[in-house]
Structures are given as structure tokens and as C-alpha cells.
Amino acid sequence: MIDYYSASAEFYEMVATRHTASSGPPLARVLAGVDVSHGPVLEIGAGTGRITEAIASALPEAEIVAAEPSATMRAMLTSRVARDPDLRRRVTVTDGAAQDLDLPERLSAVVIFGVAGHLTAAERVSLWRRLADRLPTGGVIVVELMGVSAPRVIPPVMSLRETIGRQTYEWWIGGEPAQGDAMRFTTVWKVLRDGRTVREVSDEYDWHTFDVARLAREAGMTSRRVTEAGGQAIPEIGVLVK
Ligand SMILES: C[S@@+](CC[C@H](N)C(=O)[O-])C[C@H]1O[C@@H](n2cnc3c(N)ncnc32)[C@H](O)[C@@H]1O
Numbered sequence: 001m002i003d004y005y006s007a008s009a010e011f012y013e014m015v016a017t018r019h020t021a022s023s024g025p026p027l028a029r030v031l032a033g034v035d036v037s038h039g040p041v042l043e044i045g046a047g048t049g050r051i052t053e054a055i056a057s058a059l060p061e062a063e064i065v066a067a068e069p070s071a072t073m074r075a076m077l078t079s080r081v082a083r084d085p086d087l088r089r090r091v092t093v094t095d096g097a098a099q100d101l102d103l104p105e106r107l108s109a110v111v112i113f114g115v116a117g118h119l120t121a122a123e124r125v126s127l128w129r130r131l132a133d134r135l136p137t138g139g140v141i142v143v144e145l146m147g148v149s150a151p152r153v154i155p156p157v158m159s160l161r162e163t164i165g166r167q168t169y170e171w172w173i174g175g176e177p178a179q180g181d182a183m184r185f186t187t188v189w190k191v192l193r194d195g196r197t198v199r200e201v202s203d204e205y206d207w208h209t210f211d212v213a214r215l216a217r218e219a220g221m222t223s224r225r226v227t228e229a230g231g232q233a234i235p236e237i238g239v240l241v242k
Helices: 009-031 050-058 071-082 085-090 121-132 212-219
Strands: 041-044 064-067 091-094 109-113 140-144 154-164 167-177 182-193 196-208 222-229 232-241
Touching (some): 009 109, 009 140, 009 154, 009 222, 050 071, 050 109, 071 085, 121 140, 121 212, 212 232
Parallel strands (some): 041 109
Antiparallel strands (some): 222 232
């Protein structure tokens, strides 16, 4: 697995805060009523732990396993979990990428947000099969897609602008078709002070595009699509039901 995230990990909290504000409420709705007695809830690619917090608050009785392969991202995840007594009691942080994750024997539900396109289609098929073996009938895998169902050109746009202290941070993102079903995204973080760029951190990663129908075929499960919450558009979420 390539660690795409360490290079710009110092900025990730700004993205995650906005992302969780839009994706957290629909995730909470999907998870409401999940029976957590079958085993832990697994989060794959937990990043800095913002979505982990959302899972914990939606399911106050759940044990959670939060897996994150990037050591830099995992440092923030562990820090977030360690400073909150409730998370500290219920969340176990582990290393490992989706492709070779050491899985608990039983799972109540799975959450995989902003991660699945880092896997090839074959890797996803194998992952869905391993997860399904551990879920109860009716158990869910909640998958966040990136809203790009096929490769296309996305001209660079400023996706985020925030001020912290005396500095302003801009996040620019664009993409173009790469090989096969993949998009290559290029991101640039610009740090500005007094209107001047004082630092730039660039990054590239590949994302295998897919849609919810494809996800259902890969997993051999029924699926539904969530695209809005309370009238607000959100990043597309697919819910696979065993
Ligand atoms: C866009 S971030 C999403 C983080 C978090 N899920 C969230 O929604 O805030 C993607 C995360 O997936 C992790 N990741 C990348 N490739 C992965 C893989 N093959 N298996 C598991 N996690 C992976 C990255 O290290 C990063 O922390």
C-alpha cells in the first residue's frame, strides 16, 4: 500500500472537519438501530478519527475497531481516542490496510469512508467477501464514494480556504483519467501569509472509480444509495446490506 496521506497529514483535520459535518449525520442515520451485540463495528481507513467519533456517538454501546495504515494519520487518531474517556474505553486503534487487515471473527457493521477507491476492483471484491463472512444477516457495510463514477477531467479548483493564526490555508484539487478505471488526483496545499504563498505541499493519488450499482455487484449484496441528508447534498454513500 502506498501511504498517500503522510505528506499532507498536517492539513487533514481541516478537510475532515468539513467532511464530517456533511457525512456524519447521514452515517448516524444509517447506523441507527444497528444491533451491536454481534461484534465490534469496524472502521477501515479511519484517518484522524473524526468519523470514528461520529460512529461512537451514533452507537453509544458499540465496541469499535479503527484501522488506519498511515502512521502519521494514526498518530492523530490515537491522540483523539486517548484524550476522550468514552472513546478510550471503546475504541481499539490498529495498523493495517484493507487488503490484508487482520479482522475480528465477528463484526456488527463496517464503515469505510473515503477509502474504497484506493483499492482495485479485485481487492474490493476480496474485502467485501471477508467482511460479509463476519457480519450477521442484515449487517451493513457503509461505503463513502467520492462522487466520481467514471474517469473524467476535473480542472483544479480551490476546495477549501481556512485561516489559522496568521496563516491562510488553501486546498486545490484536480484530477484526470489515469489507467483503466482510475483517476489521478493532484492536490496542492498553499500556505499564505500576508497574501504571499510561503509554502506549497503537493500530492498525487490514484482513485479507482465505481458507483453504488457496481459496489452491489462486487459484493453480491443488496445496496442503497444515500446522497442527501436533511435536504443538504452530501458525498455519495452506498449501504451494502448482507
Ligand atoms: C480520505 S482519508 C479518509 C479518512 C476518514 N475515513 C475520514 O473519512 O475522515 C483516507 C484514509 O484511508 C487510508 N487508506 C489509504 N489506503 C488505504 C487502504 N488500502 N486500506 C485502508 N486505509 C487506507 C489513508 O491512510 C487515509 O487515512
